[in-house]
Amino acid sequence: MALQWFPGHMHKALKEIKESLSQVDILIEVLDARIPYSSENPEIAKIRGDKPCLKILNKYDLADPDITAQWQAHLESERGVSTITTSSDKPGESRKILDMVRQICAERDASVKAINAMITGIPNVGKSTLINILAQRTIAKTGNEPAVTKSQQRIRLDNGIALHDTPGVLWPKLENPNSIYRLAASGAVKNTAMEYDDVGFYAADYLIKAYPEVMQSHYKLEELPDTEIEFLEAAARKRGAIMRGGRVNLHKICEVLLNELQSGKLGRISLETPEMLVEEKREMEAAAKKKAEAKAKRKQRFKDGSQTPDKRDRKETRTEKRQEQSRRMKKNRR
Structure with a gap:
């Protein structure tokens, strides 16, 4: 997101x-x-x-x-x-x-x-x-x-x-993509700045893994589905979030889930742990390293010219001519 x-x-x-x-x-x-x-x-x-x-x-x-x-x-x-x-x-x-x-x-x-x-x-x-x-x-x-x-x-x-x-402030760039979702899920950003479906899917995926008993009991499910989409569909049927033709209203059930999470109706829930942070920082460092390497390669290709043999030859010829011209100018000044 x-x-x-x-x-x-x-x-x-x-x-x-x-x-x-x-x-x-x-x-x-x-x-x-x-x-x-x-x-x-x-x-x-x-x-x-x-x-x-x-x-x-x-x-x-x-x-x-x-x-x-x-x-x-x-x-x-x-x-x-x-x-x-x-x-x-x-x-x-x-x-x-x-x-x-x-x-x-x-x-x-x-x-x-x-x-x-x-x-x-x-x-x-x-x-x-x-x-x-x-x-x-x-x-x-x-x-x-x-x-x-x-x-x-x-x-x-x-x-x-x-x-x-002091006024409440975010910061110019949110580096950790997981933090972006957690800020949205907790209500730290305005509803107009987030997509309910996107955040709801993230929250559902985390909650069914971290608090399976809570989610199964709160939404009165006979058994807890393995995936977030299956959970949201099951929860939607229990809450009547159904559109015409029997289709599940995913936007509505995501809105319900986030509202109940933020209000505390799900109980005492934490969305991150220090252990998760260690792993996420490792992933961020790996991603930053990969990005830096890709950038260095692009710069090197640009420096080398990423050219065909014919273009490289012409570049070498131009370089030789400039060098020869420089030698002649120095010789004439003597």
């Missing part, structure tokens, strides 16, 4: 984040606990440097708890990174974020000046809701669709922390 969604305001927001990062003491990055890798902005990692970072795995109540624990261990293996899980149904737990910020910035906390924390996150990851919980009042506009926050704002909390809110 080709996903093109990097509006102008996102480019501007990313530039502003880079410019403001040097003025803050700690970076807080809100991730979707179901897709910690795919919802992690690689542009932020590039510019963070040695600045401490607290990664919040939000929507924990929707994610598989065992896999989330794996992700926390994986993320915390990186220097300067701490993690915490949060969910909107337990606002009291989210307040622990401020205690962690003060603990990480202990030296700054001892001074009279406020701790400056910048909070970032991709669209629809729940950042604005989290900010309102931390501020204990409605400050950030929330919405059930991506890209609600459009500009930076500074929020003074009542505990010596100044929170710099």
Whole structure:
């Protein structure tokens, strides 16, 4: 699936984040606990440097708890990174974020000046809701669709922390094709920027393999089909997603599947694991190497001329004439 969604305001927001990062003491990055890798902005990692970072795995109540624990261990293996899980149904737990910020910035906390924390996150990851919980009042506009926050704002909390809110941004180029699908499946991108059928097929293929019992039980199937198309057809019949003539409405059942996944009706589901990431990175490196080799070959063919023997002879003749002309000119100057 080709996903093109990097509006102008996102480019501007990313530039502003880079410019403001040097003025803050700690970076807080809100991730979707179901897709910690795919919802992690690689542009932020590039510019963070040695600045401490607290990664919040939000929507924990929707994610598989065992896999989330794996992700926390994986993320915390990186220097300067701490993690915490949060969910909107337990606002009291989210307040622990401020205690962690003060603990990480202990030296700054001892001074009279406020701790400056910048909070970032991709669209629809729940950042604005989290900010309102931390501020204990409605400050950030929330919405059930991506890209609600459009500009930076500074929020003074009542505990010596100044929170710099930033718009939700994706990044210019999504390298991992699997991440593109997971972002779409989790609801991180607008419905208009994705194709339900394409994303639905990807989600179905993953879910029947990773959570077979859940899928069979939820869609009341006597047995779970082996392929995503067979599963979607069976689920469509159970849900009445049938068109005239008895044909299955694949678009409709894909829409149903994605809506139930995003709302948590399927239960606590994670769409990626650290183990999957290792394999996917290996595949990406192999693909990048193959692409680089192909590019080098094209450049070499262009350099060599990729010519017929007759054209090569003419090229050699032209080269010899230029060399001879150069020798004569040098001789005449003496």
